[in-house]
Amino acid sequence: NSQTATVTVAANGASYTINRNIYGHFAEHLGHCIYGGFYVGDSSKTIPNTDGVRNDIIDALKKLKVPNLRWPGGCFADTYHWKDGIGPKDKRPSMVNKWWGGVTEDNSFGTNEFLNMCTLLGASPYLSANIGSGTVQEMSDWVQYVNFDGKSPMSDLRKANGKEKPWKVNIWGIGNEAWGCGGNMRPEYYANEYRKYATFISDWENTGGLMRIASGASDADYAWTETLMKNIPLNMLGGVAMHHYSVIEWNKKGPSTNFDEQQYFTIMKQAWLMDELVTKHSAVMDKYDPEKKVALVVDEWGGWYDVEPGTNPGFLYQQNTMRDAMIAGITLNIFNNHADRVRMANLAQAINVLQAVILTDKEKMILTPTYHVMEMYNVHQDAKLLPLKVQSPDYVFGSDKLQAVSASASIDSTGKTHVSLVNIDSKNAQTITVTMDGGKYSSISGRILTSDKLQNYNSFEEPNKIKPAVFKGASLKSNVITVQLPAFSVVVLELK
Numbered sequence: 001n002s003q004t005a006t007v008t009v010a011a012n013g014a015s016y017t018i019n020r021n022i023y024g025h026f027a028e029h030l031g032h033c034i035y036g037g038f039y040v041g042d043s044s045k046t047i048p049n050t051d052g053v054r055n056d057i058i059d060a061l062k063k064l065k066v067p068n069l070r071w072p073g074g075c076f077a078d079t080y081h082w083k084d085g086i087g088p089k090d091k092r093p094s095m096v097n098k099w100w101g102g103v104t105e106d107n108s109f110g111t112n113e114f115l116n117m118c119t120l121l122g123a124s125p126y127l128s129a130n131i132g133s134g135t136v137q138e139m140s141d142w143v144q145y146v147n148f149d150g151k152s153p154m155s156d157l158r159k160a161n162g163k164e165k166p167w168k169v170n171i172w173g174i175g176n177e178a179w180g181c182g183g184n185m186r187p188e189y190y191a192n193e194y195r196k197y198a199t200f201i202s203d204w205e206n207t208g209g210l211m212r213i214a215s216g217a218s219d220a221d222y223a224w225t226e227t228l229m230k231n232i233p234l235n236m237l238g239g240v241a242m243h244h245y246s247v248i249e250w251n252k253k254g255p256s257t258n259f260d261e262q263q264y265f266t267i268m269k270q271a272w273l274m275d276e277l278v279t280k281h282s283a284v285m286d287k288y289d290p291e292k293k294v295a296l297v298v299d300e301w302g303g304w305y306d307v308e309p310g311t312n313p314g315f316l317y318q319q320n321t322m323r324d325a326m327i328a329g330i331t332l333n334i335f336n337n338h339a340d341r342v343r344m345a346n347l348a349q350a351i352n353v354l355q356a357v358i359l360t361d362k363e364k365m366i367l368t369p370t371y372h373v374m375e376m377y378n379v380h381q382d383a384k385l386l387p388l389k390v391q392s393p394d395y396v397f398g399s400d401k402l403q404a405v406s407a408s409a410s411i412d413s414t415g416k417t418h419v420s421l422v423n424i425d426s427k428n429a430q431t432i433t434v435t436m437d438g439g440k441y442s443s444i445s446g447r448i449l450t451s452d453k454l455q456n457y458n459s460f461e462e463p464n465k466i467k468p469a470v471f472k473g474a475s476l477k478s479n480v481i482t483v484q485l486p487a488f489s490v491v492v493l494e495l496k
């Protein structure tokens with residue numbers, strides 16, 4: 001079946017810049033994200049690596065144009081003492097990873113390893129500082145260790161550890177989920193803690209200015225955002241975070257691959273909820289910050305399902321299907337369309353954890369459907385948003401319904417226009433008339449990501465079952481494009 005939809009793009013209406021940081025990732029010390037994921041250790045002979053970081057992962061993530069990477073957590077961050085993770089590896093103390101499986105963390109991957117890895121990836125590091133079980137001194141020492149160029153106790157220590165010049169880390173998170181695993185704080189209390197910690201993050205010689213991010217609300221906790229905005233001076237606040245996972249029920253999440261339509265629909269509803277969440281958190285922020293100086297940072301988002309059978313429940317390892325491609329497509333369109341306020345986001349998580357872009361099994365590595373969506377969409381990074389209106393049929397399930405078609409558009413610095421379209425309907429294709437109001441183009445091309453079943457995924461046996469293909473379903477006549485979008489598919493068009 002085919003339905004019809006219309007999208008009207010203000011082709012000359014270039015507005016806010018879509019901050020590349022919206023396309024950020026997240027790497028926690030959790031399951032096999034770091035160990036057995038990014039990091040195979042200096043001594044791996046079978047897996048080619050650079051200082052212990054897998055070369056195949058570096059190459060794949062470079063293609064993704066990862067703008068920033070958040071580390072070391074997550075919940076782990078508020079248990080992490082960075083000084084345990086520097087210096088000679090055989091002298092580093094170990095700790096227990098209390099939140100994630102109770103495994104022993106040997107601290108072999110620490111600050112130098114992470115920051116050098118970011119350099120290899122060309123990504124800005126986003127360090128999440130421990131305020132739950134750490135101290136102000138510890139955090140301020142961390143900033144001095146990574147950022148100070150002159151002579152100081154911490155820069156001397158860095159030099160002694162083989163790094164002469166500082167890395168210059170601009171993005172700092174002050175705690176994580178302070179309302180929960182980060183210390184079960186009340187918002188007023190956390191706002192005071194934030195003010196104290198933020199005072200001792202100095203901008204050393206970091207001429208670009210540091211971005212300090214407050215630990216944000218869970219989902220629709222608008223009161224949390226309001227309390228932070230009301231109680232923290234704007235000049236101390238670069239961003240306010242927010243976390244939203246697409247989950248069916250926390251104690252009944254359902255399988256990552258073998259889901260039914262009810263489960264698919266519920267996850268799509270959760271993914272679409274992001275639009276309401278960022279709209280309402282932005283409205284709260286507008287009250288205190290009408291000039292939109294403070295960014296809304298969605299530093300954890302993605303689908304969360306039951307772990308793969310037989311794997312450690314504390315490791316959050318799940319497969320990734322076309323359903324996840326739909327989550328990614330809708331969510332990134334939402335972020336693009338809210339570029340005025342949403343200026344950073346981090347998909348949870350990069351490798352082997354939750355909605356990962358990469359899965360590994362010893363020397364094997366595969367790219368997930370989510371990877372491909374992120375790669376197709378990276379044309380929007382730092383481009384100017386083109387406002388648009390969508391008229392879409394509903395994707396109906398039982399007595400409930402959702403908007404079937406999602407879209408966003410941008411124009412980049414070389415004058416190329418990109419339109420990304422998603423159809424989440426599980427059965428109906430869409431014939432979409434995209435009117436590029438005021439635009440003039442001579443050529444169109446595109447790529448599509450789809451498959452014959454929503455439940456399909458890439459496996460180690462069949463790593464390329466789902467991958468982008470040339471899209472032939474678009475035709476351009478003057479400034480009107482007619483697009484045939486199959487059920488559950490993502491398309492990115494390029495107009496010149």
Ligand code: AHR
Nearest residue numbers: 073074075076176177348
């Ligand atoms: O991403 C997994 C966990 O989800 C993070 O550690 C925590 O911040 C969130 O609850």
